[in-house]
Amino acid sequence: MNVFGDKWTFTSFGESHGAAIGGVLDGVPAGLHISMDLIREELERRAGKTENKSYIVDSVNRKYIVSPRALREPDEVEWLSGVMSVSERSERSVSETVWVTPESGLSGEAGLITLGTPIAFIIRNKDARPEDYEWLKHTYRTGHADKVYEQKYGIRDWRGGGRASARETAARVVAGCIAKQELAAKGISIHASLIQVGAETDPDKFAETIAAYKRDGDSIGGIVECIITGIPVGTGEPVFNKLQAELAFAIMSINACKGFEYGTGFGGVTQPGSAINHISGGIAGGIADGTPVTFRCVFKPTPSTPKALVHCTSSLGTSGVQPVKVGRHDACVAVRAVPVVEAMTALALVQFL
């Protein structure tokens, strides 16, 4: 239910307005070096913020876009187990086989080393303002999971979505970033980028397109493309666990994702076999063929906008439209989905190694 993968097993936990969110990543081999800078950077991408108030949406072409939403406090990862800082290690280990050499230039500040045991981490929830959500106490928002949660569990945390909140994806980003570093060590790289916002396909115009929807109190969807290079020939299984099936499973589990395609995708339907036969998308019969794997996924507009939420229904069963209040809103969640797409891709791929 909240566990992903069977080789690198990632367990995600935490409510958006509880004490903390976090995760446990089990199966990571001992001796992997983890850069804390990279994890911090990925969390900032997901939070829609970097130091200079803008952030990378296109990690291949290094296009930048101004963040649509400022975060007041950065997410800080607290490590509970499974790692030790590099400086601590030299004291700790008695093994003669020292795999971290002075030449590698690591300092305790910069990095962690995995122990081969489960890596547990948490991110405390600061910045919780329950009063912002007071109006939701008796309201089911259209396009949200408010109602189905209450129907499924008999209880609903109305203060921000609970497990359905996109905040949960921060834990995925941390775990995925560890996976990405293992993949990088094996020569595999993952690059996702936003390639479309609404009808706009020019990245340089994404910021203004989003800003226009935001001013209008509305929101818009986007398409993210992801390219995996260096993936070994033979990765994937021929029948059920095809590489594309595992990627689709991972990506479709991201909030607001409505579709997944690879290679010729949906657009290829109008092309005859003789024209597109040679386009594999990097996968043949479920198995990586050695060329880059390319897939795309689409994210719907957020429903939490002043314009969209007009027609909420009452959770008390009373008729009539509910009062709606929306503060800051994210006009294009696809922007912040980019690092999450990379994270889930990485978590899907490490299962095959």
Add this chain to the structure above:
Amino acid sequence: MNVFGDKWTFTSFGESHGAAIGGVLDGVPAGLHISMDLIREELERRAGKTENKSYIVDSVNRKYIVSPRALREPDEVEWLSGVMSVSERSERSVSETVWVTPESGLSGEAGLITLGTPIAFIIRNKDARPEDYEWLKHTYRTGHADKVYEQKYGIRDWRGGGRASARETAARVVAGCIAKQELAAKGISIHASLIQVGAETDPDKFAETIAAYKRDGDSIGGIVECIITGIPVGTGEPVFNKLQAELAFAIMSINACKGFEYGTGFGGVTQPGSAINHISGGIAGGIADGTPVTFRCVFKPTPSTPKALVHCTSSLGTSGVQPVKVGRHDACVAVRAVPVVEAMTALALVQFL
């Protein structure tokens, strides 16, 4: 690798030109009645054939289309375990709790009853003509998995694709049809239909569109839409095992499938949140909301056509284009994928019951 699901566990086996293909379906409760007629009908849909030489591609609107490929011998299912014929049962059971009454009108001919034990079945491979594949002995076909199989396993069955052959989907159809009958007993129905062939969206013109590509020695892709009704509110899990993620995993595991979308899908990217906020596609936050679940998937054109296979490469490492011979070819595999989409949807859904 060849096992699908963890509640109803389906194991698929068999090479396309070995002794048999088949499967084991474990986890099916005791006492489910299985109609053999339905299984036969589904296998004929998959084989592209019915008694009157045409078959149903659109199970909702009952549109018909002439089969593009005739099968010489029907697939016959041999049941090895887990079921007994209805007539046999009355002799076999000593339980006072008899759930099959004479009034229910079942005969040994018509049906089987499950025992709660693993259901194993095989379909013998008749009609194997190795000489048809002789030319493939030293050839990797473009768009096929020939080369990656040899790279992954160090061996390749060149006589028809082995596990990569679409023949494997016959076992999925048998297992899926059992799942469908359990779902039907719970009020859940699954209807897939072909909604697009190439650029054509009028079902009445699909047959001639496909025939035109066939005459041209070419092939074309298609889009299948699937509608699930009666699915209980609350089906699905909120984080990784979202209903859409499990469906995408199941569907993307079908040969030649290049994309999956639900609800507003890729097309919704140009619509603002205020316009499409109310379209859930039957799923909110990963959980069924009680409305019909609608998804679409796209199938690429088969690469095994006279026109498409011109540029094969040699598996012997010699340069130059290989001799190509294609006999009967399936100009639009999306047609025969329709019952497989239903089968995999059913297998995905029973895991949640």
Add this chain to the structure above:
Amino acid sequence: MNVFGDKWTFTSFGESHGAAIGGVLDGVPAGLHISMDLIREELERRAGKTENKSYIVDSVNRKYIVSPRALREPDEVEWLSGVMSVSERSERSVSETVWVTPESGLSGEAGLITLGTPIAFIIRNKDARPEDYEWLKHTYRTGHADKVYEQKYGIRDWRGGGRASARETAARVVAGCIAKQELAAKGISIHASLIQVGAETDPDKFAETIAAYKRDGDSIGGIVECIITGIPVGTGEPVFNKLQAELAFAIMSINACKGFEYGTGFGGVTQPGSAINHISGGIAGGIADGTPVTFRCVFKPTPSTPKALVHCTSSLGTSGVQPVKVGRHDACVAVRAVPVVEAMTALALVQFL
């Protein structure tokens, strides 16, 4: 439920009096050579028979014991998928990488080669004599699973036990023998032997001890010891999936097994730490330490004896003792459990490779 393991996934199926029993073994690498002679020999050990009417119970010291039960027809394995005969292979493969050389001296008669795809096999049920079980139609046998099966499934196959029959273990022996050959290729050997029958611990007296109980219309239990050599240091996981926990799970799943112990076992309870501290049983902290792993398991006497079955109860709910009829009976099932212990040990170990 009927699936064992997650790397080498073994699915077992078949009722003792249905069409066939069998299994599917998924995850076996391509290119493993399987000796059919070894499989035949193992099945004969399990069936309590070899060519010279006696069979090996102690595979280390090669002690022999006369079989307490003759089998009229040998179990014949029919291979459905995942393998081809060695002679067939040279025709079949087009790969230049030929791993079977003429020098290896294999003939089509002697062996099979795995393809890397699921290996499916069946053993047809011959020799079914339903009339032998007629008296069981309305009887629950003491010490058997007759009653709980009917309570759990609402139906019971009274003709020989269905899935509860020890006949199911023949499929385990086939799959385990494949696993054993993979282990042997890695230098790991598994040797189980009967070390106690009743109070008797001298193997040379086991046959007469068993014969005495048989004459008396009674039965007796036995203890099997298993020694694994060559297991790599580091095999096993430190917390839940300790090597001893996985072995216990595998062994305790064998019919009639009532206990598992390793190293100092139950007998060690009276010894102080200072005396037995050095005895690891081959495992430290759940992880193989490089010394031979030694475990023991105990099998209860069969309850199907003239003397033991006196007090059966009626499945019709009527009071009174039921008529009891027992033909040939197996006075010590521990004898035939020996190859099953080896098979389950092998299946448990291959999961760690």
Add this chain to the structure above:
Amino acid sequence: MNVFGDKWTFTSFGESHGAAIGGVLDGVPAGLHISMDLIREELERRAGKTENKSYIVDSVNRKYIVSPRALREPDEVEWLSGVMSVSERSERSVSETVWVTPESGLSGEAGLITLGTPIAFIIRNKDARPEDYEWLKHTYRTGHADKVYEQKYGIRDWRGGGRASARETAARVVAGCIAKQELAAKGISIHASLIQVGAETDPDKFAETIAAYKRDGDSIGGIVECIITGIPVGTGEPVFNKLQAELAFAIMSINACKGFEYGTGFGGVTQPGSAINHISGGIAGGIADGTPVTFRCVFKPTPSTPKALVHCTSSLGTSGVQPVKVGRHDACVAVRAVPVVEAMTALALVQFL
């Protein structure tokens, strides 16, 4: 590796001398009330301490025994997610379906309510005294996992055992206590008790027996018996996932456990079938038969004693005996294993519900 179960999935993490140990329990239904008093009590049983400096070893007959080891600070559980305090709930939920009535008399102090989301908790490691372990830096202790850990992972935390430390079982006790409360709500109770210490079987003499070994600088093993009542008929699966196999797997994963038996166990080997045929141990054919399930397990003496550790080896590869220093030692770990046996039994059983 560090994940137990597939319905109630328990992930354990934490090194004995890291920041914290803890766990995540996924799959627990919403609305379960958890008594924090019970969890505290179980943790104190495991720590070998209660308020009055003695504790229950026999939960059925309420026999007491003086704790052999005092804990300076109690283990405090910090809840991170998946639960809320009862008083908080009334504010939080907007559901009309209130399942906690005023009559149930719960206060925020006393209890927690589950949300249906993953329950994450940690126990911070206080009381770490690395200097106590300084002598272990270059020493492999006989009977410990020191050496195999270093061989398996290439690194070893010599300050207390890391994941091999019995401290990890505290997380099991917390998770198991939640499982136990779900089981109790369904009428299932689990009672483990120490039934043998060395050769002694009179519980009233256990304390003095242990004290004698302690004075002697030595240690002794013990046998724990566990009785499960109220388990529904039909629990368990007939082939691989037999109830006894799942229990054995759970119990054998506990540190220092060397054997598992149920029903007639090893002792039954000398009894003829006619004498013990009626003793099921609560399980027939792998399935609970409605009578109490009774099993026993044996724990070896701790190897960490002044007398036992004389012959340690050097981890530096130098020859000669290492200096040995043992402070407080636990002369009979079987005492503290009792609540861990209950916890693992509970975690095994909830998988079947």
